[in-house]
Amino acid sequence: MRLDVVSIFPEYLAALDLSLIGKARRDGLLELTVTDLRNYATDRHRTVDDTPYGGGAGMVMKPEPWALALQDVLDRGAADGHTGGAEEPTSPAVNQRPVLIVPSPAGQVFTQEVARELSEREHLVFACGRYEGIDERVIEWARESFEVRPMSLGDYVLNGGEVAVLAMVEAIGRLVPGVIGNPESLVEESHSDGLLEYPVYTKPASWRDREIPEVLLSGHHGRIARWRRDEQLRRTARRRPDLIEDLDPALLDKQDRDV
Numbered sequence: 037m038r039l040d041v042v043s044i045f046p047e048y049l050a051a052l053d054l055s056l057i058g059k060a061r062r063d064g065l066l067e068l069t070v071t072d073l074r075n076y077a078t079d080r081h082r083t084v085d086d087t088p089y090g091g092g093a094g095m096v097m098k099p100e101p102w103a104l105a106l107q108d109v110l111d112r113g114a115a116d117g118h119t120g121g122a123e124e125p126t127s128p129a130v131n132q133r134p135v136l137i138v139p140s141p142a143g144q145v146f147t148q149e150v151a152r153e154l155s156e157r158e159h160l161v162f163a164c165g166r167y168e169g170i171d172e173r174v175i176e177w178a179r180e181s182f183e184v185r186p187m188s189l190g191d192y193v194l195n196g197g198e199v200a201v202l203a204m205v206e207a208i209g210r211l212v213p214g215v216i217g218n219p220e221s222l223v224e225e226s227h228s229d230g231l232l233e234y235p236v237y238t239k240p241a242s243w244r245d246r247e248i249p250e251v252l253l254s255g256h257h258g259r260i261a262r263w264r265r266d267e268q269l270r271r272t273a274r275r276r277p278d279l280i281e282d283l284d285p286a287l288l289d290k291q292d293r294d295v
């Protein structure tokens with residue numbers, strides 16, 4: 037998977053050199069490039085923002101630097117053989133276009149399901165807006181060559197898209213085959229089956245007069261699996277009843293309904 041991030045604070049993305057994502061980059065599983073938007077400013081002051089038409093507080097990110105930066109991302113992708121680059125996409129219907137993800141409170145809510153969908157795409161490009169946002173004409177222009185996806189981490193406002201990109205790249209990147217050493221780890225985590233994950237424990241069995249659930253010491257795999265499933269259902273019902281409402285009933289077995 038190829039990932040590009042465009043930002044005026046490229047150093048913000050340094051965390052993507054660390055841990056599993058950093059290792060995946062070094063192993064060639066993820067090809068991630070961070071681009072400084074200011075390198076595409078068209079004046080000697082490297083200006084990337086200006087006052088908003090119609091008045092109002094704050095500044096808006098100028099369209100031209102963004103268009104030049106995103107076109108360069110496309111051209112580099114095409115030069116490296118990634119489809120959907122500068123030349124016409126061969127068959128956009130099969131989603132070969134690069135996906136332009138624009139973190140924004142006005143975007144689609146980013147979920148595990150969206151992460152899974154995006155982890156199967158070939159080229160993701162993240163546009164980190166700052167100030168009051170990016171001139172809307174950039175989004176319109178980008179639709180000619182990208183599948184544009186405004187995306188929100190949640191209903192709150194950040195100072196820019198970089199923090200959201202760190203979260204999305206980690207959530208998406210870890211689903212790319214080979215990034216997580218043991219793919220089994222992906223099976224029983226929160227949201228993998230529509231439920232929150234069960235509580236986990238490790239040694240010592242007794243800690244500050246607190247014991248672990250006895251069933252976990254039983255060695256009875258069937259009982260342990262049942263206990264874990266019950267805990268998932270209880271925890272989800274308590275903390276995120278909205279997930280239970282949305283749950284596909286086919287995912288619930290008969291015993292689930294007795295919890």
Ligand SMILES: NC(=S)c1ccno1
Nearest residue numbers: 140141188189193194
């Ligand atoms: N909620 C998100 S993703 C965001 C981006 C910028 N501000 O808020």
